Amino acid sequence: MMPKHSSEAAPGNVRWDDVVDATLVQSSVMPVVQRWRDRGRPASDVRVHVRLFGALASVAAEQALDLVVAKPATVAAVVAALGERLGEAFLARVIDESGAKQRCCRLFVAGAPIEDLRTPIDTDSIEIEMILLVAIEGG
């Protein structure tokens, strides 16, 4: 059988890693909290307003919480503070055993989605929204 593009095909022993030009694909990591950096005066703590939705609010029995975490702060520090306040049942829905964010937990810092809990928070006050988004599909 003749391939459609036989004239272009070049049989040989070309390695996969020889044809890679990684510059064609850039990192997908988003500079999530960059835009809030350098706003406000320096402070030793970050004030965090957390809004919980759906099942997380049910577990927590409160929908809005105010926390204070020490600088330098990360989203992980906020989650840890939430865990201390709301308990293991809450924490188990947000992070897995390795400490990574559960995939079904969507977390927004000042409206921007966060996947990596190590994301730094470089501002004096910030709002975080959290919801469990259980998805399923078939077909």
Place this chain on the structure above:
Amino acid sequence: MNMINVVNTAARAIDDVWLPSSCSLCYGTCSILAHRVDGVVVKIEGNPESAVGKGRLCGKGVSGIMTHYDPNRLTHPLRRTNPKKGLNEDPQWKEISWDEALDEISAVLKQVRAEDPRKLVVQRTTTVTASRVPFQTFAAAFGTPNFSVSGGGQHCGNGAHLISGIMHASWSIVPDFEYCNYAIYFGASKGHAAGHASCSNMGKAADARARGMKMVVVDPICNFAAAKATEWVPLRVGTDAALALAMCNVMVNELGIYDGAYLQAKTNAPYLIGPDKLYVRDPGNKEPLVWDTRSHCARPFNEVAAADMALEGEFNVDGTLCRPSFHCLRDHLRKFTPEWAEEISTIGSATIRRLAKEFGTEARVGSTIVVDGVTLPYRPVAAIAFRGSQGHMNSVYNFYAVDLLNHLVGAADVVGSCLGFNPACHGHPDTGKMRYIPSAGPDGLMVTGMWMGYHYPYPPSEPRLPTNLGLQDLFVLGMTSPFLDSTDREDMWQRFDVPYRPEVMVNFGANLIMSIANKETVAASLAKYKFMVSFDLFLTETSSFADIVLPDCSYLQSLDSRSNFPFIFSLPAGTGEWCWPIRQPVLPPDGEQRNCADVLLEIADRVGFRADLNAAYNASLNIQAPHRLEGETRYSYAQICDAELKNNFGDERGLDWFKENGLVKWKKTPAEVYWRPFVDVRVPIYWEFMLPIGNKIAAIAEPRGLKIPMEYYQPMPDFLPCTSHCCKKSDFDFYAFYYRDIVHTNSFTMENPWLDEAARLDPFSYTIAINAAQARKRELHDGQLVWIESEAGRKVKGRLKLTEAIHPEGIGIAAMCGHWSDGMPVAKGKGVFFNELLELDWDHVSPVNNNLDLCAKVRIVPVEAAP
């Protein structure tokens, strides 16, 4: 492009327009143009401007007009007056107002949400892809994890999608029709009027065949795909893994064909495996080790050049004897000889060897090709699988074994090969939105960039004592669960101390009493709900169990801002364009019909969780400032769609722009379509994670009396028989299976008179296909009325259709016919209800992904003498 062409073509015409929108006769969701004249839709065609269908529309799509105008459509909310629920109970419907309906629904939901929101089960059909977001967000905002898609997931989703996710970062797989020269289909019909991106794939597959692509179809029945194929290979139902593994063995061990460079650079083939079947890890950073042939020592995989990684050999690492996983796989494959596979599958060993040689040779290992100026690996072969091969107890290994054929020769997401549906998108050129790319996760293995299920395919979640009714938090490789309806569901919930029970169901269009398994089992489950509300177009067999039925709008009356997103679902794979069409109302509602998405918003307002729902929409649609939905603001669904569109495409491209223009599209680049060489991720040809997952599940389940069969949790695939293969009853000598008829979608379209007419003209749609020679041996005749009876004593009645085009042991039935509801009079009494033959319990599901076993060993009992 301006699709709206308002022209008064006749003196009497008030309007005469072609409106761009999206089909909804199946989940393919092809782009359409609806021709409306004086307020009546007179014709539906494919939209040539769209990449989704490219102007093509199948028989179902053009017939949608008859579904919309069906006089049996619901036009008023209904409430049952008969409190008894059962298969033979008349609900004794009475019409009620929307206020009455929503008052009652809201009162029930408010109480349940206060008690325990998990008591709510949200169920929806997969036919209407657009319903995913409104119902997913409603469930999330309400606070229940109990979400299901009925039979759509249990019959095909759990195996095909999860494994496509692990190996291709996508929902499904398909040949790269433009460049593929040799495609082998295992129980799949991609490109033959069914499934994801169906109309696009039909065109692509036809062009590929005309170009000379050889297509081999492995299937118990020769119908839609096999009839177009170069070669049909009939096999015993459910034995696909045996054939695929034997082909792998021939390629690797007899012919020595494999792509070593690919295996080194893009898979875990070099990872060293110890005697415990697990990776040998670096004691410091815990990364899997490989054997560095340059320095002659074991080093972490991410510190060694791929070309220096050993694929074979036995090595001593700190006193542990270990081998690369490819070496383990190669040895493992040796037992799957063609002669062994012939016994299992009935396919001759010579045929198996020939197929393996053809596939391996056509792969052209080591070749490259230039596409749009970019040099890329060229592997013009593809092995694909779908519902037929993986709808079995052995779901995981069947699919895994088929896909191994691709990975052994490097035919994965490169030119001509097996492609995932759009696993990598660099985003819209103006806004950068919709950007997703697979990334490297634990052990360097691929994490998909986009997904739609309970769990990401990889890394698997940690099994834990389940709190979901479907037990997905224990069976972490499962998706849609049988345990919402199974005969042993209460036993399961007690066994695992699930602290609540389902009490309320919100259903959207799913006819689950027909779409999962035998009706008695599902009916018993439905009857136990204290309250059920169902959004429906017609009174289906399932809506007769509802307390309140709400009259939904048809797709011609509905709005949806993302007909074909996520792109991993039903946007065509391969080269071409990214395309984002919308669905828009072409006609107003009739009577008191209301769109379900707006009704859900009103229910949230009445129950008092609008802020949660706004947050859920923000999360689900990834809406960011300044378009985020705020606080408790009462947005309409149109406003939410507008926010999503502006968020994704800029303020100038909101809902009004899309209503006028229909869609936005932009060109795919080679680095997106053939992404795998460009992204530093590996996929597992050796599923090392399976053993620990199995052990952890067993550690939870076995102390509670549920035995986990560990043979299903091994790192390399095997052939494991279905329950039907183990049947020893002497007169049960056929394997009954169902197939998807191309003129019908699930149980939904049987009510469409044009499609019903087409089905009645087709000699197979409403009959029972049986091998002619086998029938004659038993003195069975064409047209004879027979019972098909399962081992468990369940039976269905139908007329035989004798054919040469079915495996001698097969009984083929088109799914899902046999309606009995008076609310669907066109469909009522037509065809054979195959699912009645299926059991629904732990013994009949894959113990790994909980996919339902969809074959049954049966006998044939004549109802009447031969005609």
